Amino acid sequence: MNTIWIIARRELNSFFDSLIAFIMIILFLGFSGFFTWISGSDIFLIGQASLRSFFGIAYWTLFFFIPAITMRLLAEEKKSGTIEMLLTKPVTDRQVILGKYLATLILIAVALLFTLPYFITIAKIGNIDAGGTICGYFALFLISAAYASIGLFASSITGNQIVAFLTALFIGIFFHFLFQMISFGMKGLFGQIINSLSMTVHFESLSRGVLDSKDLIYFGSVIFLGLFFTEVSLSKRNAYN
Amino acid sequence: MDIIIENLTKKYGAQKAVDNISLKVATGEILGFLGPNGAGKTTTMKIITNFIAADEGEVFIGGRSLREDANELKKHIGYLPENNPLYEEMPVMDYLEFCAMIHGIEKNRVNTRIAEMIKITGLNKEKHKKIAELSKGFKQRVGLAQAMIHDPEILILDEPTSGLDPNQIAEIRKLIRELGKEKTVILSTHILPEVEATCDRIFIINKGKLVADGTAETLRKQAMGTDILRVRIAAGDPNQVFKSLRALDTVSMVDFADRQFNRFNVHCKSEEVKRQIFRLCVDNKWVLTELTPFETKLEDIFRELTMN
Numbered sequence A: 001m002n003t004i005w006i007i008a009r010r011e012l013n014s015f016f017d018s019l020i021a022f023i024m025i026i027l028f029l030g031f032s033g034f035f036t037w038i039s040g041s042d043i044f045l046i047g048q049a050s051l052r053s054f055f056g057i058a059y060w061t062l063f064f065f066i067p068a069i070t071m072r073l074l075a076e077e078k079k080s081g082t083i084e085m086l087l088t089k090p091v092t093d094r095q096v097i098l099g100k101y102l103a104t105l106i107l108i109a110v111a112l113l114f115t116l117p118y119f120i121t122i123a124k125i126g127n128i129d130a131g132g133t134i135c136g137y138f139a140l141f142l143i144s145a146a147y148a149s150i151g152l153f154a155s156s157i158t159g160n161q162i163v164a165f166l167t168a169l170f171i172g173i174f175f176h177f178l179f180q181m182i183s184f185g186m187k188g189l190f191g192q193i194i195n196s197l198s199m200t201v202h203f204e205s206l207s208r209g210v211l212d213s214k215d216l217i218y219f220g221s222v223i224f225l226g227l228f229f230t231e232v233s234l235s236k237r238n239a240y241n
Numbered sequence B: 001m002d003i004i005i006e007n008l009t010k011k012y013g014a015q016k017a018v019d020n021i022s023l024k025v026a027t028g029e030i031l032g033f034l035g036p037n038g039a040g041k042t043t044t045m046k047i048i049t050n051f052i053a054a055d056e057g058e059v060f061i062g063g064r065s066l067r068e069d070a071n072e073l074k075k076h077i078g079y080l081p082e083n084n085p086l087y088e089e090m091p092v093m094d095y096l097e098f099c100a101m102i103h104g105i106e107k108n109r110v111n112t113r114i115a116e117m118i119k120i121t122g123l124n125k126e127k128h129k130k131i132a133e134l135s136k137g138f139k140q141r142v143g144l145a146q147a148m149i150h151d152p153e154i155l156i157l158d159e160p161t162s163g164l165d166p167n168q169i170a171e172i173r174k175l176i177r178e179l180g181k182e183k184t185v186i187l188s189t190h191i192l193p194e195v196e197a198t199c200d201r202i203f204i205i206n207k208g209k210l211v212a213d214g215t216a217e218t219l220r221k222q223a224m225g226t227d228i229l230r231v232r233i234a235a236g237d238p239n240q241v242f243k244s245l246r247a248l249d250t251v252s253m254v255d256f257a258d259r260q261f262n263r264f265n266v267h268c269k270s271e272e273v274k275r276q277i278f279r280l281c282v283d284n285k286w287v288l289t290e291l292t293p294f295e296t297k298l299e300d301i302f303r304e305l306t307m308n
Helices: A002-017 A020-038 A052-080 A082-087 A093-113 A116-125 A130-156 A161-184 A188-196 A199-207 A213-238 B041-048 B066-076 B092-102 B107-121 B136-148 B166-180 B192-198 B216-224 B238-247 B273-284 B298-306
Strands: B003-012 B015-025 B030-034 B056-061 B077-080 B154-158 B184-189 B201-206 B209-214 B227-234 B251-258 B263-268 B287-293
Touching: A002 A020, A002 A093, A002 B092, A020 A052, A020 A093, A020 A116, A052 A082, A052 A093, A052 A130, A052 A161, A052 A199, A082 A093, A093 A130, A093 A213, A130 A161, A130 A199, A130 A213, A161 A188, A161 A199, A188 A199, A199 A213, B003 B041, B015 B041, B015 B056, B015 B201, B015 B209, B030 B041, B030 B166, B030 B192, B041 B056, B041 B154, B041 B184, B056 B066, B066 B077, B077 B136, B092 B107, B092 B136, B107 B136, B136 B154, B136 B166, B154 B166, B166 B184, B166 B192, B184 B192, B192 B298, B201 B216, B201 B298, B209 B216, B209 B298, B216 B298, B227 B273, B238 B251, B238 B263, B238 B273, B263 B273, B273 B287
Parallel strands: B030 B184, B030 B201, B077 B154, B154 B184
Antiparallel strands: B003 B015, B003 B056, B201 B209, B227 B263, B227 B287, B251 B263
């Protein structure tokens, strides 16, 4: 645990030193704030004391921003060769992956925490459904964690950050809406299976305030598989055959 | 801790980067790993440090298999990878602290170790700068500092003096010699005077295969077979001198180095040959103007062994 934390802390420092963290947080707050409060189907248009419109926007902004955060995690180290320096220290591949993943989750959590004033503002305006809102934040965090795990995997297969970013988006698109779109035209069990792979379906049910174990298992599985394949891809170099 | 490598083979596609290499390095020995570019030096070092796995063969460090105990053994290895990769955006101090922490050095000793490393590597003025701002030589020192921060028993250094100026090179060599008294050191280089200056033993590989193993001394002997003297005898008919030299019973072979100046390369069987040549000159009233042992340079041995 200690080693993971040392790696995570270095990674966080690097996020903030390289200004990536600040740019991401500012852009995230800018985009989601603009569409939540000022334009489109904003809160005043809907006229309800709820953060539903924010969750809908954040669902999209995070989809684009998380690959931008995760793209450098392993790809940059591969390109500069520091991965060799790091992995020949007494750390396991898994500790490195979990450390970097933890740093990403913390950065996302910080970004989400900055939207707390939204919640406070609306709570003052009207009678907000606190439980549902917490569930919404939880859902946002879970989809972020899932995309971060996919992004980390994309970063592990290449030494090029742009390739890592695009790969993460490409994989993400399937979860984000392609699975759901494909399943529209299908009937029966197969259609149901494809539909249940869609992130949107699970996100919507969770952000509506319904805490279902099915959704939790779904997010857990995506996160686990992403990290698992990251480890497979990173460990390939020194697997004995 | 000693290092034993047994029948190591690593393939990249169809090409064998390392081809059946076996090698033993004793504790306190400094081994110079020599070879032309692409000979497999770096690959071998990456295998010893467990960055990549060998296709065949085993590495034992301190009697334990790297394959089974990699995470435990890595604690005892300090590694300076090729091209010295560093987290460039970090200040020197932060970087060394990170390395110390990840090596599990206790909190209260971290600062002492960093201070020691900075002193040894002469980074005092640069310690608060970002690594990206340092010159190549200072980056190299940071690389050495991170490799030594946990006081490892084994040091693997891939081209430790590349990019340094002559003064720094001398310092680093001295440092390596110093460290090598109690540690096991493997360093790779293609600078030949460097191996002679720092290493107890030389290990030359070419195209992934071992071509020579021994001290600089034994390699020289091996390459030459016999000792060679360079002899110059003035005031004498070249052909007659040539014949008389060849007639000496301690001489195995003579050839002209420079006919015009009466210079010869004399391959000799024993030390006695010098006296005999001298006497020969006195008897014939020739003037002996040069009599020097001809040292084969390590460069020549290296070229001979690695060019085919």
